[in-house]
Every structure is written in structure tokens, then in C-alpha cells.
Amino acid sequence: MHAKDAAGNWGAVATTTLVIDKVKPAVSAVTVTPNPTGGAASVTLTAQATDAGTGVTRAEWFTGADPGVGNATAMTVTGTGPWTVSSTIDARGFSEGARTLTVRVRDAAGNWSVTASAVLQVQAALSFSTLGNTNPAGVGGTADDADIYSWSGTAFSRVIDASIAPYNLPGGANVDGFDRVSPTQFYVSFADPVNVPGIGVVQDEDVVFFNGTSWSLFFTGSAHGLGGNNNLDVDAISVVGSTLYFSTLGNSNPPGVGGTADDADIYSWNGTAYSRVIDASAAPYGLPAAANVDGFVRVDATHFYLSFSADTTTVPVLGAVQDEDVIYYNAGTWSVYFDGTAHGLTTANQDLDAFDVP
Template identity: 30%
Template sequence: MAAEDVDILQYDGSSWSLFFDASDVGISTSGQDMNDFAVVDATTLLMTFRTAFTLGTLAIEPYDIVQFTATSFGSNTAGTFSLYFDGSDVGLDTTSEVIDALDVLPDGRILISTTGNPAVPGVTGQDEDILAFTPVSLGDVTSGAWSLYFDGTAVGLGDTTNEDVDGLDVTPNGDIYLSTLVDFTVTGISGLNEDVFVCTPTSLGESTACSFAPTLYFDGSFWGLDANDVDGIFIP
């Protein structure tokens, strides 16, 4: 099936369908790309975008996270947008700090990775790292504290150019599902940028350690995605 860089596709184990149709809700498919997304609940979707744009009266920067509150998903997507996270309020404001991977943990912490090497209050990192933000407030006045959640360098990412984490999802058991900007190699497995691989962490933070699954969770080339970069993941 055909889709744009700002759409979300869903695979149910046997077939593909359109989960989020950006054109239905006013997001232009010209020159824009959804960097990643997180499904919070049955009606709430969080998204981050590659470049700045205006959606109705909402001015969106690539350091922000947008909330979509749906009345319907699929081929007739409908709902409203609001600002969930204002990155410039908490130190994300340079071209290297564009959010390109996103998730929200059950305890409310927001996980992000960035296109370059971020420097936010209390934490610096690399583009293969994942930062955790513990919010005090969200929306137009975002505040809270940063910490290092996942040190990609410690587990073999970043050994080659552009092993940038650009898709992530943490499942309830703590496993971290990852995709990268280009081809990757870590202990026991390698793959391409259309693939998804899994880290079962034995420790996190500055002492991150992983047991990597020996097979890919998702082999993008099997589905004809050789020319595409999978840069958004959600595991239901």
C-alpha cells in the first residue's frame, strides 16, 4: 500500500493498514516528515516532526512533541492537535537537538533521541543515546529534569558514522526496540536502517548493557522497504 512520510502504517501480523492519515488532518506531505510517534492510549498519539511548520494556529518546532487527540484513526483520521512538550523550554534549541525518536514510559517519563549530540541542563549525549525527561509541567510551559536513560555508545552503537537511534519503543517488560539512521552492527546482530532490533537491558544509564536478540524483530527488506528508513516504532 502507498503512504507518505507523515503517515503511520499498522501491521497486525497478517496485513498492513493505514493507522494515521496525515492529509486528513491538514499535515502537508510536501517537504515534511514525521520523525517518530508514540501511541499513549486509544485516542492519544504523540508525534515529532523533522522541520518547523504551522498546523492551524499551532506553531511547531522540530524540538517539540505534538499531541493528537483522535475522534477516529485510519482512512478517515480526525481529531485535534495541541502542544504536548515545548523543547525550547528545557534546552532543546539547536539543529543537532531535533527529536528523531520518541516514547513515553508508564511512569510518565518522556524518552527522546536526537539527530545530533544534545546538550541539555545536566546531561550531554550522542545521537545514539536516549535521554529521559521527567516532567514537572507540560504544554506551553514545559519544565522538568533530564537524565541519561540509554548510552548507545556503551553497547556498540556509534562505532560507525550515523548509527543514530531514529526509532524507539520500550515495551512493558523493559525491552528496547530500536531502529537506526543507517546500517548498524552490535554484539550478535547487524541490520539495515529499515530493520528493528531488540535490546534486553541488564543495566541502564551511564552503565548501559544489553543482551541483543540474535534475530531481527522486523526485517524491512522482507516487506520491500529497502529504499526506506523505518524511523517510527510502536509495539502494541
């Protein structure tokens, strides 16, 4: 092109090149780690992208039904060609089994690639105690409802034999609350009073801590108003810092907590006072009135895991949840984290009544 002024003089000619890019970029080498998940809270999805034209500027991933180009979850794009696209994905809401993760990319001209996928094997990892004295499948030795078992994602094993050294709990002990700190350090509560080595009689509203070599009292429920009422026995625990989160055996509020008591609610003790932190029957949780929580793990205010002391038939969206299952609440959405029925926990003695996750 060139230009002319009012006197009729033409300027020099100048040129530019217009690139018409109609070639799709390509995406390949989709990987996800760790895979299998082994109970990992998150996974990393990565892929490689190439483009012969204007360059890759956008990427996205989805699982399940394709939401349409531009509507999936955005990924980070790095590099100058080839490009690396990546995303860290919260895997806690994925149900057990195979899940296909699909990626596509777009170049600066707006051309979308065809999709490429990887299959993620989702495994739930779990530490737990059972309601009664029956071993999970594949575990030998004497069954004990004070023992702690684990599910690795592929097999059960016994990780704490509570009756032997260094634990030495008496035969009548029945663990009904468990919070794992490390392989040798953990908190527990009991279904009945227990004579704990080095402490003496521990009530069923108390929480004790094993530090790797010895027991100590972490929370004395009877000293804080939980004694003398079986409804206030602690039957699910999660310890975060110095705060104890718990559910109760029956429908009685801890001292100072108002409103309708519910054995599916979660309360907290911060060292000075109790409060209700989850009203299970209210929105957005929507658990039925008959639900009774007997296992709890807090991630944060809007993410947590639950198990129930009896089959609960009307968990929103999920429907029937068995008392050997663990479900996950993900900021408004329930999912099944651990399907105990599918893994052979089919007798009443094998119902979960205490658990923790990695």
C-alpha cells in the same frame, strides 16, 4: 518385618508395599496461544501430562537445542491426574518466523517423559512512518512521510492519513517520532517545523499529542533548552506516563547532561530535568559510535526497541542491521524484532524513521 526384645519376645509382623516405578509419564496436547503471535508481547504454552505411577511433579520447556533433562525452563504443574503444565513466555525476543517449543515432564520417581512440541508462528506487529514518500508494498493512495502505516504480521496498511481530517497536517509535514496510545490517540514529533492546526508552528524539537479530535503541545523543546541547535532536534520518542524518552538528531547533550553526547543515546525529560538513561556505546549495549537511533520504544529499564537512521553493521551478535529493521534489547541480548528488508521495505524512502509496537 517384626522385632524382638532383649527377653526374646517377638512382636507382631508388619508389612509395607515398595513401589518400583520405571514407567515414563506421557505429555501430549501441546498448544501455544496466541498463535500466530501478531506482535503479542507474551504467549502461553500449555500441555497435558499423564502418569500411571507416582504422579507428575515437574515439567519444563525449551526452544532450539535441547539443554538436557532438568536444564530447561521450569513450568507450572497443576491438577491431580491428568495434570496441566503451563508457562507464560516473553515472545518479544523471538525472531520472526516458525519457532518450535518443546515440553517434557517428570514423575515423582524421577522418570522423564519423551518430548512433545508445538510450532509457534512469530509475527512482528508494528506502526511506523517512513523516511520518504513511498508506500509500503500493497498500500494504495498517495504516499506521505507524515502518514502512519502498520504491519499486521502479514500485510501493510495505512492507519493514519495525516493530510486529511481530522488530522489535517500540511503537505510538508514529516513525522520522525511516533508513540501510539490508541487507534485515535498518539504523540508525534516532526523532522522540520510544521504549522499544526489549532497550535500554529511546531518546532522539530517539540512533541505534539492528538487526542482523537484535536492537537495539543505535549513537550515544548525550545522552552526547555533544545531550541536553536539542530543536533538537539528530537528524532525518536517514547512517552511513559508524564516522562518523555527521546533520542537526538545529532551529537549534543540536552542542558544539564554531562558526558560524551551521542545520537544513539536515550535521554529523558521528567518535567523538570534531563538525564541520560541509555549510554548506547557503553556496556551492556555495545552499539558502534556511528549508530544513530531514530526510533525508540521503552518497555522498562532493561527492555526496549530501536531503529537506526542508517545501516548499522556491528550490533553485538546480530551483525548488520538495516535502517528499515527494528531490533529488541532483552536485558543483555539483542534480537531482530522486525525485518523490514524481508517484508519489501527496500528503498531509501521506506526506511523507518518512527515506530511503535503493540
